[in-house]
Amino acid sequence: MRILMLFCNNFPYPPTRGATEGRTFNLLKYLNQHHEVTLFARRIENITEAEVEQLRSFTSHLVLFPPREIAVAQKGVVGVIGKVWRFLEGLFQMIPTSVLSYYSPEIQSEIDKYVSQKKCDVIVCEQSISEVFIRPEYRQKVKTVVDIHSSVYGWVRNHLEHGASEYPLRDFLYLPLLYRYEQRYCAKFSRLVATTDYDREQLLKISPKAQITLVPNGVDLEMFPYRSQDPGGHSLIFIGTMSATHNIDAARFFALEVFPKIQQQYPDATFTIVGAKPGQEVLELGQRPGIIVTGTVPSIADYLHQATVCVVPLRVGLGIKTKTLESMATGIPIVASNRGLEGLTVDGEGVPLRAIRANQVEEYVAAIARLFEDAKLREEVSRNGRSTIELEYTWERAGQLYEQVLEVE
Incomplete structure (x- = not known):
């Protein structure tokens, strides 16, 4: 199977960088043992060429794009004016600005080529942010899967309900947009992946007809070995x-x-x-x-x-x-x-x-x-x-x- 994996918001190596990066890397590592996996990712600050080569060894093909800051600057909309522009653009397209800011015409063009030239059998979006690159018509040509590490609507609502939101007024005003956004992007995919029953239940409330499968996180047992003794104490x-x-x-x-x-x-x-x-x-x-x-x-x-x-x-x-x-x-x-x-x-x-x-x-x-x-x-x-x-x-x-x-x- 030829898999095109999109992680267009970050660089998934080393896997200790965070939970999102760890999940993406370890699933990539497993799939590449049995299939041909092409990874589209972004360079980020402080990534070394050695780390790039290490990640490349776990893929069939690694395609790296400029960091998000460069991609945004190339649009010619930076600073306060850029933020206002992206906010209005997000409202018009019903896409949160946090997602829209990751969009890159260069990445979109490369994905379009992969689909039109039939270079992949399935496109996998690792974390829902990469969904911004999936055109609805792709579904007629290739299988599309999104690995929703966490529902963005559910996450924001959960923070609001428990008083943990950094920007409660903004998030409260954003909730209806997030609901419609998640409903719309879920419909673009052949199948959805969630990590828990709770997340699946929340997603089904938004998109009742979605095909959702549970795939939990895992642990690298070599990195987290069992303790040799109980230290006691307090x-x-x-x-x-x-x-x-x-x-x-x-x-x-x-x-x-x-x-x-x-x-x-x-x-x-x-x-x-x-x-x-x-x-x-x-x-x-x-x-x-x-x-x-x-x-x-x-x-x-x-x-x-x-x-x-x-x-x-x-x-x-x-x-x-x-x-x-x-x-x-x-x-x-x-x-x-x-x-x-x-x-x-x-x-x-x-x-x-x-x-x-x-x-x-x-x-x-x-x-x-x-x-x-x-x-x-x-x-x-x-x-x-x-x-x-x-x-x-x-x-x-x-x-x-x-x-x-x-x-x-």
Whole structure:
């Protein structure tokens, strides 16, 4: 099968760059073992030629385009005037400006050639932003699939409902446009891919006739090996890209509302926030007793191995959480919210305990205290979590499911 994969908003290497990049790279890596995969991607700042060549080795053909900033500048609409122009253009075309800003006539022309010259059997859009390059008429000539890492309408609405939006007025006014936009672009594709049942349900409300298949995220078990021992102690950890609004909200909620109560019971307790690009809101937390903000670290797995319990106190954000899967893979016991455990079966009748669920402050305190005090419980949750990842959430398994979607007639 000849696959044209579009990741026209970023560069998916190294896979540790982020959850979106990691998913794209690992699915690409799997598919290229069995098929001819051409990847269209953009160069970004600080990418080295060595990294370009490394990514090229995982593709049949790699086609790179200029960074988005250059593409926008070439339109001749930059600065404030450019923003206003793109906003009006987005309203007219019913496409969010955040999506429209990634459009490039150069990329569009190359995709048109691939379709007209019948150089691919299927076009795959990794993340919905790349849908801006898919013409409705493509569907009559080639199979089209979009891997919706997360519903843009659902994401914005979720942030608004929980008071986590950076620009609530703008997002509130944008919601009707986002609904119609998602409805329109879903109709262009032969099949849709979602990561969780919740996301699929939300997408079906928008596009009831859509063919939607679940393909969860996976974990690279070599990058996230199982811990060699339980370190004990009273150390807590939270991981994630710390420039993301949902992670900022989670870190502040736990640090300001939950951790002080933990410290009352365990004065020596520590809370380490691990992740790239911490903003001022997160950095300020590091000034509080017992809280450490690391920024980027060489190995997240090493930090997970050294901590007693991992918390995933997310209150907003849709989709299966890579941070949860990677933490489970390392064997660290997890206390997480419903949002942090979305898409996972971790408890209930007949289900081995794989993580402990908590949503309110008191529930977090009680769950963490249980794990601090009970080494056997930590071991049980640890082994069950790792076993779940090995059986259900490897990239090999995700790749197989993805491949089946692409092969369906």
